[in-house]
Amino acid sequence: xxxxxxxxxxxxxxxxxxxxxxxxxxxxxxxxxxxxxxxxxxxxxxxxxxxxxxxxxxxxxxxxxxxxxxxxxxxxxxxxxxxxxxxxxxxxxxxxxxxxxxxxxxxxxxxx
Numbered sequence: 001x002x003x004x005x006x007x008x009x010x011x012x013x014x015x016x017x018x019x020x021x022x023x024x025x026x027x028x029x030x031x032x033x034x035x036x037x038x039x040x041x042x043x044x045x046x047x048x049x050x051x052x053x054x055x056x057x058x059x060x061x062x063x064x065x066x067x068x069x070x071x072x073x074x075x076x077x078x079x080x081x082x083x084x085x086x087x088x089x090x091x092x093x094x095x096x097x098x099x100x101x102x103x104x105x106x107x108x109x110x111x112x
Contacts, residue, residue: 032053
């Protein structure tokens with residue numbers, strides 16, 4: 001009996017289950033509600049970011065917009081397809097939103 005196909009199916013099922021479980025425990029669950037966030041970047045640029053529960057992100061900068069994707073992490077989220085490349089951000093709550101850190105550097109602030 002070949003057990004490898006069964007192991008592959010179990011591994012695939014586990015991988016499919018992880019994002020939803022990770023989302024429930026991550027601050028990303030509060031951010032990814034499909035409603036826009038006012039975001040300020042470290043350079044002072046103001047943008048609007050909308051995180052959707054299905055992993056899509058829309059970033060609007062005036063008349064321009066960019067489509068990206070995101071995935072939850074234990075302490076925040078990772079963004080994929082941005083102009084600066086892929087990056088993971090630790091989210092810390094504030095009175096009106098979150099501050100996102102890439103390592104020790106502030107990467108953005110989100111507010112509503």
